[in-house]
Amino acid sequence: MKLRTTEYFLRESLVSIGRNSWMASASVGTVAVSLFVLGVFLLLVLNMNRAASIVESQVQIAVYLRDDMDIGAIRWVGSEIQKIDGINSIEFVSKDVAIERLRSRLGDQSYLLDALEENPLPNGFNVTMREARLVPATAEKISKIDGVTEAKYGQDVVENLFDITQMIRVFGLCLMLTLAGATIFIISNTIRLTIFARRKEIAIMKYVGATDEFIRLPFVIQGVILGFIGGMISAIALSYFYSVVSEKIFDSLKFFPLLPQDPYMKFIGILIIVFGMIIGAAGSTISLKKFLEV
Amino acid sequence: MIHMKNVSKAYPNKVIALERVNVDINKGEFVFIVGSSGAGKSTFIKLLLREELPTFGEIEVNGKDVVHMSQSEVPYLRRGLGVIFQDYRLLPDKTVFENVAFAMQVIEAPRKIMQKSVNSVLDIVGLSDRYKDFPDNLSGGEQQRVAIARAIVNDPAIVIADEPTGNLDPDTSWGIMQIFQRINDAGTTIVMATHDKAIVDGMKKRVIEIESGHVIRDQARGYY
Structure with missing residues (x-):
């Protein structure tokens, strides 16, 4: 891809975010809130999983x-x-x-x-x-x-423990998949509104022979930028939330084997940001599909 | 240049828009497609642009097999065609220059060529001095001239126009037709759907009349 085209894509993405700043803020907010909820569940599942593993390993x-x-x-x-x-x-x-x-x-x-x-x-x-x-x-x-x-080996206890830990894992995975799906759905709808505002432009691009990739890329970049910002906000909020909550838990339940903040919160933060970017890109791609059929 | 063989088009709601249409248009021709509303003119244009696919038949445009090409080849078909609509379809937040340059930008044309080509086509349509204006500050005729400039800036072999004078008064329409004539004189094939009787009769070009999906007349130097 030509350097000038890359410039064009970046400029178009930023101009579009600036022009639809309300919509952009709404998208960022949605990503941040959804990823925060997702992050809280991720932490919950990881901690329960860790507790379960520790108990299991002590059998x-x-x-x-x-x-x-x-x-x-x-x-x-x-x-x-x-x-x-x-x-x-x-x-x-x-x-x-x-x-x-x-x-x-x-x-x-x-x-x-x-x-x-x-x-x-x-x-x-x-x-x-x-x-x-x-x-x-x-x-x-x-x-x-x-x-x-x-x-x-305490048959009954162990068997129940296996059932519970297995349930936590399956339930956690299902919950996170559902939340991820819901987040993509919300993002794609929010981005759809910005695309709808530019549908004429997209149609003209199609008539003058722009490829689908050329049309799609600025929107995908826009989605990635919004996802990144939303992910960042959510990662910072999550890190703060976890430090407060783990302090509270440590005060009252000293023996509870919580995941240590460092390095886990860094990993989770990076994961949330990357996931935000993926969600942004996926949301844009999904919502563009209909508008590219000219 | 354009070759349609036994082309039929039926829409999912069972409306038959075109039936067994055979048309050949050669390089450099100026052709009017005439007919009443709903006769099939728009479908004819959409098939050339590959906005629609025919139900039956073969279509070749600019040496490309329109019917069997993959979706990824469609942009390259359209780069060889200049398209003009009744409602101009300009981008309101871009200047005249940017609207025309946009057509070159999306096919990733080099910047140097872009500047030169845009100036040259704005000169052809007589809007060199309005390049900084926004579409809302232009009259209907001027907006259509910008749309024409955009359609020809990539030097297409064929210009396809769907009712380009439909929103314009007779005097302005004649101004637009003179621009089309100049483009045609430079060797570009022009296919224009219209139901503007005065223009068709005045231009004395080839006329293809469509009625209820059938070509009922194909006449060199014809009338409406």
Whole structure:
């Protein structure tokens, strides 16, 4: 493309924005508000997803062994467990360690254990998996190893947790797709009004032999500029919003694993701006389609 | 230059605008398309511009197969045609110069050539001194002259005009026709749809009459 034509496109886009400044402000406002809502949902979904992943990664399989096993047999069970795919870590917990842990967990009430004549807890292993979804099948496999009496992982809790995290992911994705679609629809309608104001010009361009690309490009650039400005406003607002909200959450729920502002807000900001530009371009392209049919 | 063979056009509402039309127009001819309103003149023009596609038949314009060309080739067909409408279709926020230059700008003509060509066509239509004016400050005849300048600035082989004098008084119309005659004298083919009897009778050019979608008369040096 010639340099002068590029100049023409940029000038036309800016002139058009200037000439329809009200419409341009409306488009920028719509993009900013829509992307802000989209951003809030994105943050919500990412944070819930992160919380879910953290909880999932903490799911352990507690493996209990028969009491009559010697150290060689215990090692053999450990090596058998290690052979299973997807094992993240395996820790041997002797019955002595197990009772000490129980004692410290009971805290003030640890005197209850003093009544016991001998340690009733078995030797065992704590196993964590790389992916939480592997837990049930792995527990099943471990329970079949000779010498293992039980492999427990809190079946009900884990299964419900999987359902909930899966639901959050699917729901979040659907919600964001819907919002993205709605945003494109609103933008294309707003831009349609500016195009409608210039429909005669477009028709004349068609009659004198302008290509569709030549006609489309200034409008697409206009959409991209408006999308960029809207995206910027939304990214700045979102960053401010997240810092305020995360401070509030941190004050009341210290343990909640929020996404850290840096670098996530930078990524989300860039994502929102790029998405704003894409929406602007898509909105212009969609709304121009009808006017190019001359 | 223009070749129509067995061309028929039916619209989706089942109105048959043209039926088995055969017309050949050679380079340098000046042709009037006449007929009453709704006879099919506008459809004839739209088919040449590829604004509409025929239901049947073959159309060749400027050596290009209009019927089978792809959508992306249409702009290049139109670059070889100058189009003029009854309502001028000028851009109100552009000056006379900019309106004419616009036609060159959209086909990405070099700036040096643009300046020269626009001045030259404004001279042909007699508006050299009005280049800074906006269309709203011009009379109907002057606006149509700007539209003519815009139509010929890219040096098209064919000028197609749809009722170009429809909104003008007789004296102004004659002024416009003299410009068309000068363009034709320079070798440009002119196809003009009109129902201005005085002009057709006065010019004594080839006349093609369309009635109810049929060509009922094709006469060299004809009358309305």
